Amino acid sequence: MDGISDGQISDPNPSSHIFYKQGGPLCVSKGVVGYLVYLRTLPKNRCILFLTRSNAPMKPSTHLDVGIIGGGPAGCACALWLHKLGVTAHLIEGANRLGGLQARSPYENLWLPGVQGRTGQAVAQAFQTHLDSDQVPYSLNQRVHHITPTPDGFALHTDTGTLTPRFVVIATGTLPRSGPFIASDTVLIGPGVDIENTPVEGRKIAVLGGGDNAYDQARFLRDRNAAEVVIFSRSPPRGQTTLRQLIPDVPIRIGPYHADQHTMTINDEYFDLFAVMYGFEAIIPEGLIPDLDNGYIRVNRFGETSIANLYACGEVTDYWHPCVATATAHGIQVAKQISLRL
Ligand SMILES: Cc1cc2nc3c(=O)[nH]c(=O)nc-3n(C[C@H](O)[C@H](O)[C@H](O)COP(=O)(O)OP(=O)(O)OC[C@H]3O[C@@H](n4cnc5c(N)ncnc54)[C@H](O)[C@@H]3O)c2cc1C
Numbered sequence: 001m002d003g004i005s006d007g008q009i010s011d012p013n014p015s016s017h018i019f020y021k022q023g024g025p026l027c028v029s030k031g032v033v034g035y036l037v038y039l040r041t042l043p044k045n046r047c048i049l050f051l052t053r054s055n056a057p058m059k060p061s062t063h064l065d066v067g068i069i070g071g072g073p074a075g076c077a078c079a080l081w082l083h084k085l086g087v088t089a090h091l092i093e094g095a096n097r098l099g100g101l102q103a104r105s106p107y108e109n110l111w112l113p114g115v116q117g118r119t120g121q122a123v124a125q126a127f128q129t130h131l132d133s134d135q136v137p138y139s140l141n142q143r144v145h146h147i148t149p150t151p152d153g154f155a156l157h158t159d160t161g162t163l164t165p166r167f168v169v170i171a172t173g174t175l176p177r178s179g180p181f182i183a184s185d186t187v188l189i190g191p192g193v194d195i196e197n198t199p200v201e202g203r204k205i206a207v208l209g210g211g212d213n214a215y216d217q218a219r220f221l222r223d224r225n226a227a228e229v230v231i232f233s234r235s236p237p238r239g240q241t242t243l244r245q246l247i248p249d250v251p252i253r254i255g256p257y258h259a260d261q262h263t264m265t266i267n268d269e270y271f272d273l274f275a276v277m278y279g280f281e282a283i284i285p286e287g288l289i290p291d292l293d294n295g296y297i298r299v300n301r302f303g304e305t306s307i308a309n310l311y312a313c314g315e316v317t318d319y320w321h322p323c324v325a326t327a328t329a330h331g332i333q334v335a336k337q338i339s340l341r342l
Pocket residue numbers: 069070071072073074075092093094095098099100101102104105106107108109110111112120142143144145171172173174175191192193283285313314315316322323324325327
C-alpha cells in the first residue's frame with residue numbers, strides 16, 4: 001500500500017497536495033489553508049503529509065479493518081497487538097502525543113510493575129516509542145468528533161478527513177471533572193502537569209473533593225511549601241486512610257460549601273488557588289453512542305458494546321479498576337477478539 005491510494009483515510013479535497021517523505025516523524029502545525037495531517041503508513045517507514053482545506057467536502061474511504069479512537073494505554077496496546085496480529089488498523093489520537101493520562105502525570109508511576117523510577121510522562125513516551133519502532137500506524141492531533149454508521153462499518157469524522165473501518169474501538173478514556181468551574185490560572189482542574197507547573201509557594205490553596213486525588217494533591221501542595229492547604233469535601237471523604245494519615249496537618253472541612261471562582265472565595269474566605277479534584281468522567285465521541293452504564297460505555301468480557309462491531313476498552317468503560325495495567329490488558333483483549341473475527 002502506497003499511502004492514501006489504498007484509501008485508509010479519505011481525501012477531503014481531491015486536488016489537495018499529497019507529499020510523500022521518507023524518514024521519521026515530522027512536526028506539523030495548523031496552516032493558513034487547513035491542516036497538515038501526519039500519518040504513518042505500513043510497512044515502509046514512509047510518512048504522508050496530507051494537505052487539506054478544512055471546508056472541503058469529505059469522501060469516505062475503504063479497506064481498513066479497525067479504527068481505534070484514542071492513543072492512551074488502552075488504544076496503544078490495542079493498536080500494537082492488532083498490528084502484530086496482522087490486522088490493518090489505524091489509531092487516531094486527538095492530542096499531539098500518545099500516552100493518554102500518563103502524559104499528564106509528572107509523578108513516578110509506582111503502580112505499574114517493571115517501571116519503578118519512571119514518571120507517567122516517561123511511560124507515555126515509552127508507549128509512543130514502541131509504536132514508532134514497530135511502525136504501528138497512527139495519527140496525532142486528530143480528534144474524532146463524530147461516529148456514523150456506513151453500509152460496511154463506520155465512518156470516523158475528524159476536522160480533516162474520514163476513516164471508514166469495518167470495526168471501531170473506542171479507547172477515549174476519561175477527563176477530570178470540572179464541576180461548575182472553568183480552568184484558569186487560579187482554578188486547576190484535576191491532578192497532573194497543570195497543577196505541578198503552577199507556582200504554589202506561599203499561597204493559600206483550597207483543594208475541593210474528598211477522594212484519593214484530593215489527599216494526594218493536598219500533600220504535594222503542602223510539600224511544595226504552600227502557605228496553607230485546606231480540603232473541602234461536601235460529604236465524608238472517601239480517600240484511602242493511608243493517604244489521609246500522611247497529611248495530619250491539613251484540615252478537612254466537611255459539609256456544603258459555596259465556592260465562587262470570580263471572587264476566589266469559599267464561604268466568603270479568600271484563597272489564591274482552587275485545586276478541583278472531582279474525579280473523572282468518560283469522554284464519549286458524538287454520533288453513534290452505545291449503551292452506557294453510569295456515563296461509561298457498557299461492554300461484555302470481549303469488549304463488545306451494544307452496537308455490533310463497535311468495541312470499547314480502557315477507562316472509558318469502567319470495566320476494571322482504572323490504571324495503566326488494566327487499560328493495556330483491555331486493549332489487548334479487544335485486539336485479540338477482533339482478530340479472531342477477521
Ligand atoms: C495524574 C495521574 C497520575 C496517574 N498515575 C498512575 C500511575 O502511577 N499508575 C497507573 O497505573 N495509573 C495511573 N494513572 C491512571 C492511568 O493514567 C489511566 O488509568 C490510564 O491512562 C487509562 O488509559 P486509557 O487508555 O483507558 O485512557 P486515557 O489514558 O485517558 O487515554 C485516552 C486517550 O484518548 C484520546 N481521546 C479522547 N477523545 C478522543 C477523540 N474524540 N478523538 C481522538 N482521541 C481522543 C485522549 O486524548 C487520550 O490520549 C494516573 C492518572 C493521572 C491523571
